[in-house]
Amino acid sequence: MNTLALFDLDHTLLPIDSDYEWGQFLVRHGVVDAVDYQRRNDAFFAQYQAGTLNPVEYLEFALGTLAGFAPPTLQRLQADYMAEVIRPAIKPAAIKLLKEHLDGGHLVAIITATNAFVTTPIAAALGVEHLIAARPELDAQGHPTGRLAGTPTQGQGKVTHMHAWLDGLGRPFDGFERSYFYSDSHNDIPLLSVVSHPVATNPSAKLAQHATALGWPLLHLFND
Numbered sequence: 001m002n003t004l005a006l007f008d009l010d011h012t013l014l015p016i017d018s019d020y021e022w023g024q025f026l027v028r029h030g031v032v033d034a035v036d037y038q039r040r041n042d043a044f045f046a047q048y049q050a051g052t053l054n055p056v057e058y059l060e061f062a063l064g065t066l067a068g069f070a071p072p073t074l075q076r077l078q079a080d081y082m083a084e085v086i087r088p089a090i091k092p093a094a095i096k097l098l099k100e101h102l103d104g105g106h107l108v109a110i111i112t113a114t115n116a117f118v119t120t121p122i123a124a125a126l127g128v129e130h131l132i133a134a135r136p137e138l139d140a141q142g143h144p145t146g147r148l149a150g151t152p153t154q155g156q157g158k159v160t161h162m163h164a165w166l167d168g169l170g171r172p173f174d175g176f177e178r179s180y181f182y183s184d185s186h187n188d189i190p191l192l193s194v195v196s197h198p199v200a201t202n203p204s205a206k207l208a209q210h211a212t213a214l215g216w217p218l219l220h221l222f223n224d
Helices: 018-028 034-050 055-067 071-089 092-103 116-125 156-169 186-192 205-214
Strands: 003-007 107-115 130-138 144-149 178-183 197-201
Touching: 003 092, 018 034, 018 055, 018 071, 018 107, 018 116, 034 055, 055 107, 055 116, 055 130, 055 144, 071 116, 092 107, 107 116, 107 156, 116 130, 130 156, 156 186, 178 186, 186 205, 197 205
Parallel strands: 003 107, 003 178, 107 130, 178 197
Antiparallel strands: 130 144
């Protein structure tokens, strides 16, 4: 079947916010100024939950932090973060859902507002080849400059990036018989509204209300 299956990441396939938890990880390991970083990370997370986050401002805060580390240090921190935080958070229910789509021959992608440095190894651990994520600008040596490359993958930006990705594959969106998008967040209503099968997954109260009003299915992956 010619089917597209898209997944948000944080609180959808993972029961945590990988972006926020990366910041908490850095604080715990004492590699950033704990008081200042915690304050800013918490403020940005609250703005995200409220739907008031300026995505460029947040991403350049997060990417600016990456730019402060030498490449070997970044690689070590990334590996430690995966082992300490992410792998224990991967749940069988999420793997099962992904496998159902992959085994069905569907084109599967994770589409997330979180930056690609944090999410690339997570997508790999989940067995998903295609990742659409905010891209850090890199210098000539491949090191993050602290700036965002292109535009954020948030809100309406997810729709724009999805179309660009599919066009790059030579598989435009309107060529799919079915399209799914699984998300927990009201921030993703723009993309949920364009697919044929939107699924409010572990939904926030605001998304659950919107989904119920429109008759979208609600899926709770992490009740057990």
